[in-house]
């Protein structure tokens with residue numbers, strides 16, 4: 001089927017394996033955690049409607065960070081009561097939409113959000129369920145650019161800034177959730193456990209003071225590392241987590257994104273040119289950082305496969321056609337000798353791949369294909385040239 005797909009669609013395009021997404025979601029479900037919990041897919045990792053609907057059918061809720069993600073989650077069939085809204089820069093538009101939909105929790109990250117949610121809810125005769133995203137000042141020991149739980153960063157609120165008593169007097173809100181998310185690609189389960197422990201302790205303290213915290217949102221961050229089999233030790237994670245929650249009545253929310261979809265996705269691209277520059281051999285592909293920006297943004301080395309039969313390894317840089325010197329997809333990698341017209345396959349790109357793509361250089365955003373056991377279908381058509389002009393007024 002893969003050859004047929006490669007024949008049918010022009011590159012670059014994303015190809016997702018449905019069975020991998022289902023297997024990853026089952027892996028989490030089959031942990032059989034012994035406390036009340038729900039997995040909410042972090043929509044930012046891959047907001048395609050078909051993927052959201054697939055995860056909805058696997059009984060996932062959603063974690064969203066914009067009105068757009070909320071809209072798409074609802075459209076994919078996810079109930080408002082299964083949606084969490086996070087994000088350090090929610091606009092009034094975002095907040096009004098989330099309040100009107102009466103979702104499970106709006107996790108507040110700025111103190112000013114509290115007043116707005118309270119007043120708007122009261123004006124609509126509503127009581128909105130909110131959470132507070134805490135900044136626990138924990139270094140997740142992951143890539144510097146994807147760590148989010150350290151003091152000095154823009155995420156969450158430090159506990160000492162919050163007037164918890166005042167929140168009790170705000171009749172438009174119900175503080176029912178505390179949340180943390182300390183970063184992405186975390187493989188040291190102790191770091192996660194440390195952040196969960198912090199949250200449980202705080203919730204216990206607040207509940208002794210007339211608060212009714214019923215949900216603890218432990219965020220996402222389950223590690224999947226590019227070019228490595230290193231992963232979170234779920235056995236240890238589960239053991240320590242169940243110990244922490246013994247005799248506790250909290251409902252636990254998890255927000256995995258990358259873990260669910262990363263290894264389901266491939267980016268197929270064609271070699272357009274091969275050039276020598278100084279001592280480097282540079283492969284120029286029809287994919288660029290417009291289609292896949294993570295290597296340029298985070299200096300990661302994505303796993304790349306060639307589809308030819310060559311055995312001779314050569315050292316290459318792989319670049320796109322964007323007029324920016326940062327437009328590299330890989331540097332200094334060894335690949336079987338590549339020729340013009342060959343295909344390259346970037347693997348492990350199902351998360352933060354297509355979702356971070358753009359139309360920079362007025363390049364159409366790529367096609368996306370979902371492949372099942374026996375069939376495949378297009379789940380996003382490629383932008384047409386007209387699409388690129390759609391919202392512009394001459």
Ligand SMILES: Cc1ncc(COP(=O)(O)O)c(C=O)c1O
Nearest residue numbers: 042181184220221255256257258
């Ligand atoms: C609040 C929150 N939850 C969950 C996630 C998902 O993280 P991951 O894809 O690493 O699981 C993110 C990622 O940025 C996030 O900011």
